[in-house]
Amino acid sequence: MNHIERQKRIEAELVDLMPALRNFARRFHTSPNDIDDLVQETLLKALSNLEKFEEGTRLKSWLFTIMRNSFCTKFGLAKRERVGIDANAAERPSVPPAQDWGMRGHELENAIGRLPERYRTAIDLIFIQGISYETAADRCSCPVGTMKSRVNRARLQLTRELE
Incomplete structure (x- = not known):
């Protein structure tokens, strides 16, 4: 398959995945305008970095x-921005270093990677892909209660490991 194809x-x-992107954006924003902006920004970044997408991985x-x-x-930038000028720089609130969030993100990714496959799949379907428990249970050929139990056990294991 050539580059253009x-x-x-x-x-x-990408066009087919836009509804899923909108649903995922609702986890971050409640305003329809903010949701649209986040989806648009995501698509713009994806299109401008299409050469970085690795064939064989999931586009979603x-x-x-x-x-x-x-x-x-x-979100990190918005927390640091302040409207107006402070009279005294010492009165400005401190901002925690951004690398802490990055490190915590890597710790979470590693912890999820160490989960048993059935728990990792449950976390992926429910929290990352944002599908319903019913749909996730159908995909895994198990009862809804089992899917909820797997998610709960995964949460507990992640909480224990990350605290």
Whole structure:
């Protein structure tokens, strides 16, 4: 498959994934305008970095990562911005270093990677892909209660490991 065919295929898949991106953006914002802005920013970054997408990986996961990182970056900047000028710089609130969030993110990724496969799948389906417990249970061929139990056990294990 040549470069142009690959790009057209990925762009078509991007369009198909827009509803999933909107649903995922609702985890970060409640305002429809903010949701649209986050989806648009995600798509813009994805299109401008299409050559970095690795064939054989899931485009949806790649887009969700871009969206999460975009939100975290914007959220961190918004926390630091202040309207107006402070009279005294010493009165300004301190800002925790951004690398702490990055390190915690890596710790979380590593901890999720160490989960048993069934728990890791449950976390991926429910929290990363944002699908319902019912749909996740159907995909895993198990009862809804089992899926909820797996998510709960995964949460408990992650909490124990990360605290």
